[in-house]
Amino acid sequence: MRALVVTAVAAERDAVCAAGDGYAHRPLPGGHALHHAPAGSPAPDVLAAGVGPAAAAAGTATALTVAALAGTPYDLVVSAGIGGGFAPGPSSSPDRPSGAPLGSVVVADAIVAADLGAETPDGFVPVTELGFGTTVHLPDPALVTAVAAATGGAVGPVVTVSTVTGSAARAAELAARHPGVLAEAMEGFGVAEAAAAHGLPVLELRTISNAVGPRDRAAWRIGPALAALTDAFRTFPGALAGTPAATSPGAPASPPHTPRRTP
DSSP: OOEEEEESSHHHHHHHHTTSOOOEEEEOTTSOEEEEOOTTOSSOEEEEOOSSHHHHHHHHHHHHHHHHHTTOOOSEEEEEEEEEEOOOOTTOOSSSOOOOOTTOEEEEEEEEETTOEEEETTEEEEGGGGTSOOOEEOOOHHHHHHHHHHHTOEEEEEEEOSSOOOSHHHHHHHHHHSTTOOEEESSHHHHHHHHHHTTOOEEEEEEEEEESSSOOGGGOOHHHHHHHHHHHHHHHHHHHHTSOOOOSOOOBOOOSSOOOOOO
């Protein structure tokens, strides 16, 4: 299965590439450089597309279009990088623990646009309740299970935000609206939108560098999270090799845990 991995920044891209070798740099329209795996290698191609859902969607769509026009389309698109982890919540259980500690791996079973909608006097209303658009992409469960098993990752929703959470109140709001949420990042939904436009399945994999909530830079563990990202992608090709190739994208849909409107 030929995969494209999309990160936000070069440090994340380099962490993914460190799991393989022999990458060649290929320029893309718009100034991006694709790190192309050697022919015959099971390693994925890797692109640093920029920070935020818009940059992620634009960069991903560019790389997918170039590959399609060259007659070498991808089979899978993966949003990857470091992210914030939510603290365990009241819904945590031994069978399905909530929360993601520093250094852990998270594989999304729902890629959720957490702030795409409207603020109203009664609280936040997702764009779907306004009658248009979508806020969730659901990755193929077989792919999620295989990658989580290979990486030792926890499985649960990952929310995409345009503004990183910086307060306990906002963290609690997101956790209440998205029960079981494990991680927060800024690119997954944009990558998923581009993948869906090309009819491709999508995954999101995050390693946890900090806790979601009040910003405490001294407590961030970016180095260990990047090292964990490299370790995760050492097992990634083997996980895909044992999984039947998906033939359709993770469909936009309601998440397995329906978001609640915030009062």
